Amino acid sequence: MSEPVLLVRDLVAGYEPGVPIVRGASISVGKGEIVVVLGPNGAGKSSFIKAVAGLVPITSGTVLLDGLDITAAPAHTMVRLGLAFVPQTENIFPQMSVDDNLKVACGILKPRDIPARIDEMYATFPDLERHRRMSAGNLSGGQRQMLAVARALIVHPKVLVLDEPSAGLSPKFVSMVFEMLTDIRKSGVTILLVEQNAKAALAIGDRAYVLVEGKDRHEGVASELWNDPVVAELYLGQRPSHPKTGGAA
Ligand SMILES: Nc1ncnc2c1ncn2[C@@H]1O[C@H](COP(=O)(O)OP(=O)(O)O)[C@@H](O)[C@H]1O
Ligand SMILES: [Mg+2]
Structure with missing residues (x-):
């Protein structure tokens, strides 16, 4: 991987004191990459990127943007620092x-x-x-x-962070949004993408992490993860071929 633009280490975050939702999540996003964060519904994906963007209180861990520690930076300063967050x-x-x-x-x-x-x-x-x-x-x-x-x-921005940009869209618009993200990456922008739509996200991503119960449980090359048995195990319910829909929407 190229030098990381965004480096998140051992992040613990949550909405109430003593109730961590993000439980020690670590990811890195290299310059010019599209990195995808997958995970079942309720895994803490939104909480994770909101914490990165300064919108959910962080208890411990670090967030580095281009080497600068932005862990304690308030949300309204993120754009100036170079992190642009698109909420769901x-x-x-x-x-x-x-x-x-x-x-x-x-x-x-x-x-x-x-x-x-x-x-x-x-x-x-x-x-x-x-x-x-x-x-x-x-x-x-x-x-x-x-x-x-x-x-x-x-x-x-140095990094564009998106929470489920395809949520609620009809299939035609889903492909439009993913094509748009591919074009944006071609223009040199680094992208961190949280998605429920694993197949479409893995098709445009470079690398992906699977977040389970607030922790990154698996990491891999995006094009390989769709067929990775460990992902199937961790990520039940996202795959039409799977008989059980354990937890995921
Ligand atoms: N504003 C909030 N206040 C308290 N708990 C929340 C809030 N938002 C989400 N949660 C809780 O955090 C957990 C993870 O939710 P979320 O981060 O939205 O997961 P995901 O995006 O992976 O579906 C859930 O148990 C949810 O109930
Ligand atoms: Mg979410």
Whole structure:
């Protein structure tokens, strides 16, 4: 693996004191990689990346971004530090136009650079440009995710962190979102992706971790993990061929 942009070591985090949800999780994300975090429903995937993004209190462990310790950095400072987080829901302002959604995401850019940067986003996402005056709430599910990702990318993050960008989308939009992430990676952006949709995520990922009960239990090359018996064992229920659906949605 190339030098890590994001290095998480032995992370313990949770919502209430004494009730850890993330229980010693470690991952690394190399420059330019797409790293996928899989795991059954309730495994703590969302809690894990929210803790990385400063949104869930961390009890112990470290988060390094490009070598800088950001473990204690508050969520609102993450964008400036270079970590852009796209939550699973409520990741756009539905009442505002597409244009305004992008404008308000530009906070850390120099005002004179903003119009050109918005134009660059429209060049990357022509579908958004076509709807630039539309209320974001009227976009399709796939376009909404596109807008959420554009809002995150607009400030040139070192790492883009996404929580289940395909959740709730129809199959057509699921492939649209995964194609978009592949294109973004080609442009040099490092991506950490949490997904329930293991097959689609492993198809675009470089490496993957399986999180079980708040801990990384298995790691591998994405293209090999789908057929890995250890993953089948750890990850019951995600595979249509499996008779039992142990725990996972
Ligand atoms: N805001 C919260 N407050 C308290 N517990 C929570 C909160 N969000 C999630 N949890 C708990 O954390 C555990 C892991 O949830 P989550 O991180 O959402 O898992 P995943 O994303 O893998 O489905 C679950 O038991 C869930 O009930
Ligand atoms: Mg989740």
